[in-house]
Amino acid sequence: MADVLYTSKATAVGGREGHVKSSDSNIDMDLVKPGTSGGTNPEQLFAAGYSSCFDGALNLIASKESKEIDSEITAAVSLVKDTSDDGFKIAVELKALIGGVSQSEAEDLVEKAHEFCPYSKATRGNIDVKLTVETK
Template sequence: MASRTFTPMLRQSLRLSTRPIQRRFLNTETAPSLYAARAHVVGARTGHVDGESLKVDLTMAKSLGGPGDANKTNPEELFAAGYGACFQSAMNAVAPTLGVKMPSTPHDSVVESTVHLVGSMKDLDMGLRVELLVRVKGLEQSKLEEVVHKARLVCPYSRATKGNVYTTVRCETM
């Protein structure tokens, strides 16, 4: 199993590579809305969320001093789920543009995302750190890295967090 971690220094070296960089200029303020998700939140981290097709009860994680109730979730877990799903969709979308065929069996392409709440609750100085582990069966390591590199350029979550959330992506072939 091959593995490699993309860190900020490596990201910089990738920018200097011979790969053509596709610049996108999307003005998110004026761009047409393709889809809008809404959530109605009551009770903050120990409350409830209602959406069009979402009903979720929230709990404060035990590690943050809360009860960590079973069958309930928290904002970081929801963010991890959204980022992982969005990133994997971006990989599937960019792969054909690179001449890469992604596996057709769902378990042969996996994104494991970890979202860390970091900082100091006492000082109310908190932020997020994200780790993505991308595991794909049947691709050469270099092809997987190409797909991941381009996915980072087009994934809405990656674009939204760039420069604001420290993110590492590790690639492994299965």
């Protein structure tokens, strides 16, 4: 394994209808099936992580290119049917809303962020990720 910079730990008990808690207790939530109220689900947690990581990568890339941006990233994580084994898989749409640059500059920054973001690297070739870019 490469040089570890940070490790986060969370423990889940009971699967999709159980409980998840991080080692520092910042996350301490009941889990529910998607579309059910009263808790969160793995897709929501993945969407929160991916959107925040991607926004950080986008802003880092922009700063390296001396571009001052205002950005908002929404990750839509979908649970979809996997036709290869009758199971399930996830797909993601990352919607970037970016101010301070032109549409073409925003698209370029998002592509570069997608190459750099650790979540994008981890999912590359494993799940479908669609990028949508809009300027404000």
